[in-house]
Amino acid sequence: MKTIFKVAKTELLTLFYSPIAWFLLVVFLVQCGVIYFGRINNIAMMQELSGAMVTGNSRLTESIFLSQRGLFSTVMQNLYLYIPLLTMSLISRETSSGTIKLLYSSPISVREIILGKFISMMVYSLLLVGIIGIFVVSGMFHIQNPESGMLLSSLLGFYLLLCAYAAIGLFMSCLTTYQVVAAICTFIMIGALSYIGTLWQGIAFIRELTYFLAMNGRTQNMLMGLITTKDIIYFILIVYIFLGLSIYKLRDGMESKPAIVRAGRYFMVVASALLIGYISSIPALVGYYDMTNNQTRTLTPQVQKVLAKLGDEPLEVTAYNNLLGKNWFLGSPEAYNENLARWEQYLRFKSNIKLKTVLYYDSAGDNPMIKAMYPGKTIKEVAEQYAKNMDLDMKMFKTPAEMSKIMDLKPEQNRYVMQLKWKGRTTMLRVFEDPEVWPGETEVAAAIQRLQEAKLPNIAFVTGDLERDINKMGDRDYRGLTNLSIFRNSFVNQGFDVCVLSLETQDIPASVSTVVLADPRLSLRPNTLAKLQKYIDNGGNLLIAAEPGKQAILNPLLQQFGVQLMNGTVIQRSAEDAPDLVIPDVSKFATTFSKILAKRVAEGRKVYMPGAAGLSYRNDGQFVVRPLLMSTDTLTWNRMLPLGEDMTNSSAAITPSPDQGVSSKRTTNPGTAKVRSAAVTSTGQAGGLDAETQKRSDALRVAIAAISGGPGTPEEKQQKMQELMAKVRKAAEARLTPEMKKSRDSIAAEMTKILNGPGTMDEKQLKIKEMVAKAQATKPTAITAAEPVKSAISKPVTQIVAVANVASSGSAPEEDRTAAGTVAYSPKDGDTKGPFTTALSLTRNINGKEQRIVVTGDADFLSNTELGRPRSVNFLFNTAVFSWLNYSKFPIDTFRPEAEDKRINLTKDQVNRLRIIYIWILPSIIFAFGAILLIRRKRK
Numbered sequence: 012m013k014t015i016f017k018v019a020k021t022e023l024l025t026l027f028y029s030p031i032a033w034f035l036l037v038v039f040l041v042q043c044g045v046i047y048f049g050r051i052n053n054i055a056m057m058q059e060l061s062g063a064m065v066t067g068n069s070r071l072t073e074s075i076f077l078s079q080r081g082l083f084s085t086v087m088q089n090l091y092l093y094i095p096l097l098t099m100s101l102i103s104r105e106t107s108s109g110t111i112k113l114l115y116s117s118p119i120s121v122r123e124i125i126l127g128k129f130i131s132m133m134v135y136s137l138l139l140v141g142i143i144g145i146f147v148v149s150g151m152f153h154i155q156n157p158e159s160g161m162l163l164s165s166l167l168g169f170y171l172l173l174c175a176y177a178a179i180g181l182f183m184s185c186l187t188t189y190q191v192v193a194a195i196c197t198f199i200m201i202g203a204l205s206y207i208g209t210l211w212q213g214i215a216f217i218r219e220l221t222y223f224l225a226m227n228g229r230t231q232n233m234l235m236g237l238i239t240t241k242d243i244i245y246f247i248l249i250v251y252i253f254l255g256l257s258i259y260k261l262r263d264g265m266e267s268k269p270a271i272v273r274a275g276r277y278f279m280v281v282a283s284a285l286l287i288g289y290i291s292s293i294p295a296l297v298g299y300y301d302m303t304n305n306q307t308r309t310l311t312p313q314v315q316k317v318l319a320k321l322g323d324e325p326l327e328v329t330a331y332n333n334l335l336g337k338n339w340f341l342g343s344p345e346a347y348n349e350n351l352a353r354w355e356q357y358l359r360f361k362s363n364i365k366l367k368t369v370l371y372y373d374s375a376g377d378n379p380m381i382k383a384m385y386p387g388k389t390i391k392e393v394a395e396q397y398a399k400n401m402d403l404d405m406k407m408f409k410t411p412a413e414m415s416k417i418m419d420l421k422p423e424q425n426r427y428v429m430q431l432k433w434k435g436r437t438t439m440l441r442v443f444e445d446p447e448v449w450p451g452e453t454e455v456a457a458a459i460q461r462l463q464e465a466k467l468p469n470i471a472f473v474t475g476d477l478e479r480d481i482n483k484m485g486d487r488d489y490r491g492l493t494n495l496s497i498f499r500n501s502f503v504n505q506g507f508d509v510c511v512l513s514l515e516t517q518d519i520p521a522s523v524s525t526v527v528l529a530d531p532r533l534s535l536r537p538n539t540l541a542k543l544q545k546y547i548d549n550g551g552n553l554l555i556a557a558e559p560g561k562q563a564i565l566n567p568l569l570q571q572f573g574v575q576l577m578n579g580t581v582i583q584r585s586a587e588d589a590p591d592l593v594i595p596d597v598s599k600f601a602t603t604f605s606k607i608l609a610k611r612v613a614e615g616r617k618v619y620m621p622g623a624a625g626l627s628y629r630n631d632g633q634f635v636v637r638p639l640l641m642s643t644d645t646l647t648w649n650r651m652l653p654l655g656e657d658m659t660n661s662s663a664a665i666t667p668s669p670d671q672g673v674s675s676k677r678t679t680n681p682g683t684a685k686v687r688s689a690a691v692t693s694t695g696q697a698g699g700l701d702a703e704t705q706k707r708s709d710a711l712r713v714a715i716a717a718i719s720g721g722p723g724t725p726e727e728k729q730q731k732m733q734e735l736m737a738k739v740r741k742a743a744e745a746r747l748t749p750e751m752k753k754s755r756d757s758i759a760a761e762m763t764k765i766l767n768g769p770g771t772m773d774e775k776q777l778k779i780k781e782m783v784a785k786a787q788a789t790k791p792t793a794i795t796a797a798e799p800v801k802s803a804i805s806k807p808v809t810q811i812v813a814v815a816n817v818a819s820s821g822s823a824p825e826e827d828r829t830a831a832g833t834v835a836y837s838p839k840d841g842d843t844k845g846p847f848t849t850a851l852s853l854t855r856n857i858n859g860k861e862q863r864i865v866v867t868g869d870a871d872f873l874s875n876t877e878l879g880r881p882r883s884v885n886f887l888f889n890t891a892v893f894s895w896l897n898y899s900k901f902p903i904d905t906f907r908p909e910a911e912d913k914r915i916n917l918t919k920d921q922v923n924r925l926r927i928i929y930i931w932i933l934p935s936i937i938f939a940f941g942a943i944l945l946i947r948r949k950r951k
Contacts, residue, residue: 014119018127023134026097028948032135033941035093037934040142042089044930046082047146048922050075051153055919071912072158075150076165077234082146083165087172087230094173095197097135098180099190101128102261107188111264121261125181125254132177140170145929156911160302161236168233171246175226176201178253185260201226204249213344222348223288236303244291248284255280294355295362305908310356313904314456318361320463325363327432328354328440331420332368334394334408336375338427338442341449342368344407353449369417371409372397376424377444377497423496433462443499454499456903457506468897470502471512471523475539477532479556481509484875489529491875492889500886502893506901514539519546525896529556530870534564543568547864550857552896556870559624572853573632574866577625579651581642581847581868582834590834591654593620593647593869595640595849597888604891604899606906608884616884619877623869625649625847633855639865639892640850647845648836652715711739758782852895863896 026032054071076082105111114124147162176197183196208225211217229246232239259276290296301309310318330350332342340346350366358364372394375381385393390411398405414420420428429440440458442448450458461467472481472489481493493509495501502509512519512526515538519526526546535543547553557565559580566575581593588594594617602609618640630636718731747755765778836842850867871877878886894902917925 015127019130022131048926070910091201094176095194099194102184136173155914164233164302168230175249178250182253182257237308238300240298294358311905329430330368334372337377371414373411373425444497452905468524469508472527474511475513479529486876514542525552527554550862552863554865573629579649582650583647593623595642601639604895608887608891620869620872623849634853638848642845642847644846651841
């Protein structure tokens with residue numbers, strides 16, 4: 012052993028008495044400094060620009076050190092340029108100068124020579140690790156709450172890679188007397204080992220060998236904080252192979268052995284390494300150690316429990332891969348090892364997961380362009396063309412007829428799908444049309460738990476009375492939430508079963524865990540009500556999603572719970588959104604349904620409810636009532652009158668009015684503008700109206716409210732409203748004298764003439780204003796306008812929005828355009844201020860279990876449109892509610908604590924000062940020290 016260290020010491024002295032060692036240290040330090048401070052500088056700049064709220068920075072340790080442009084990743088990509096320059100002279104220098112013969116004749120063995128020189132490279136590699144370690148230690152101080160364990164495991168991976176490169180360079184130096192040739196051969200060998208894993212992946216036996224030998228990606232686990240025994244053993248085996256080959260290569264120069272003996276030695280070295288590597292890669296024998304702060308490279312505890320319940324029985328995963336499908340690449344023969352890597356985190360806890368792939372061809376729902384691309388060709392002809400282009404044998408693929416005997420994949424649109432089988436039970440696991448594509452922990456665990464559950468959560472959506480549809484992608488429908496198979500977060504991919512149920516012709520099956528009654532637009536029939544009542548009395552869980560105007564339909568059913576839909580619509584004042592868009596707060600009780608929901612709510616995310624009715628309730632009955640969503644007390648009120656269409660137009664910009672109302676200021680197209688002689692705000696108050704006119708206006712409001720809150724279907728109410736408006740227009744017309752009608756028609760004709768005439772819009776408005784003022788000085792004319800509006804009760808109905816200047820008033824008010832379209836709080840119309848409950852839960856113990864019911868004053872928050880609203884938590888809230896209704900069986904809880912390394916402790920000025928120290932001063936010190944040492948050596 013002493014001899015080995017003497018050889019190593021001699022080699023190190025020789026190395027540092029040459030400029031190359033010092034040059035590489037300086038260059039490596041500068042490169043690390045440039046990369047590190049480039050990343051730190053960008054983050055410091057963002058941090059100073061954003062102030063205390065830095066929303067773009069998270070996982071800074073990973074971003075600075077381990078991302079694609081991070082320190083470790085960038086340095087490792089260029090590492091092959093350093094090592095060959097160091098190793099090229101280790102043996103070739105000895106052979107070219109003839110000193111190798113002296114070594115042969117000395118009492119030093121070949122093994123000691125090789126090991127000594129390799130140890131010298133290990134020591135030099137430690138210096139490179141020390142240099143990058145300077146930045147790692149600096150990062151631990153510069154980053155708040157850094158991932159220290161991840162950084163340490165990265166240093167280990169970096170050092171093992173250096174040692175492997177050194178062993179390769181040492182062997183290449185044994186092959187030639189030319190140092191440059193040795194360096195080039197080292198480049199080639201490192202490149203070959205980096206890319207050999209992509210070769211012959213379609214051949215079952217060979218792909219195992221080539222994938223094992225591949226060096227590319229071997230440090231990835233360690234860079235991300237996960238140390239595995241198979242990765243460490245891999246690097247040890249690479250060193251073993253090339254050191255063994257180096258020893259036998261030098262012995263061949265000393266001994267005269269037959270070629271077959273020499274070849275046998277080399278073969279035994281490689282074969283023994285491959286055998287050890289194969290054994291070390293068996294899933295049951297692999298050891299893992301997660302060094303991340305929150306165990307982010309390990310399955311969450313809940314998923315581990317799901318896997319543990321599988322016991323010793325194997326889990327079979329059969330992937331069905333369509334040659335003509337868009338996701339063919341996921342299950343192609345070349346992707347076998349990639350698939351194995353995707354399942355590795357599950358194999359860690361369940362080693363007997365068996366993976367299998369069935370290849371077939373058929374029409375693919377996710378690739379509809381095939382027919383257009385290959386007109387006139389059959390599916391078989393198209394498949395043959397595909398196979399020919401990809402050098403595949405058609406014998407590998409099953410025909411559509413053969414596949415139909417194995418499994419009917421038409422419901423899955425012949426997309427890439429996996430079937431999980433355990434103890435004879437099966438379920439499907441899908442891939443998705445999003446950037447991740449592959450199912451995550453939640454989806455895999457949900458599929459596995461479905462195999463274990465004797466009774467799966469089955470959510471039944473009532474149909475038959477124009478309820479929301481779970482099979483349509485319309486704006487108001489529910490398919491995205493419930494059964495859109497290509498959507499990762501849809502219920503069918505989270506463990507739930509969903510179905511539709513017509514209670515007029517079907518009973519509620521015992522397998523149903525939750526019934527959903529979503530916005531019925533027709534009155535519930537007696538048979539439907541009876542079956543719902545029986546289900547409720549038996550303790551069934553229920554969700555009722557209502558809408559404003561459905562009081563007559565749903566209040567009789569809700570009465571037994573002590574809950575009622577309030578008349579009217581909840582209004583929320585906003586500078587941007589429609590008046591009836593309510594953004595309630597999520598209650599603390601609701602946040603207990605889901606950790607991720609609680610996290611998002613804490614970040615300020617909200618639930619959006621377009622058009623919601625308030626819920627009144629009492630808490631003195633048999634049910635315990637808890638609010639889930641509550642509107643704010645300062646911004647909301649309950650409006651009794653229906654909203655006008657011009658007050659709910661989504662293109663309108665809403666701003667607070669002086670009377671705390673919500674004013675809709677709309678931009679009017681000059682080419683289509685219509686000018687009214689007078690206008691009244693949506694408060695219903697027209698300035699200057701006499702007592703008689705005001706009385707008629709109040710009577711009209713009462714009549715509208717009576718129709719709105721009265722019995723009847725939306726269609727019947729709409730008809731009544733139209734009849735009322737016709738009577739109002741007729742009465743207004745009857746009060747006009749012939750002279751008034753003539754004056755009105757004259758004014759209207761004059762307005763039309765002005766609008767169609769020359770001049771700018773401002774000039775036209777001025778002319779109209781002068782004309783109106785002139786008309787007001789004489790006998791005014793009555794103008795009554797009726798416009799369609801969006802009622803809170805139903806779809807378009809008719810409501811008077813402008814009544815002014817009747818003959819009996821004696822005077823006419825000035826037109827007030829700033830008030831047009833205003834939605835204002837009006838106590839005399841029955842409006843009441845918030846807060847209001849818009850969703851609540853009810854619980855009681857019955858038949859030995861807790862019955863759970865949820866009632867909401869809005870049904871749109873579950874719809875396809877609202878799930879896609881930016882920065883909302885609608886989807887998380889919806890999923891959490893159904894999880895609560897099903898006693899948290901699904902979705903599987905895969906929540907992880909958020910990374911805490913969100914900020915750095917440096918300002919931009921401090922970064923600039925440190926940059927000078929690390930990139931200029933430290934390299935200069937090393938350069939000066941090396942120069943002095945070399946000069947003194949030369950003098951001696």
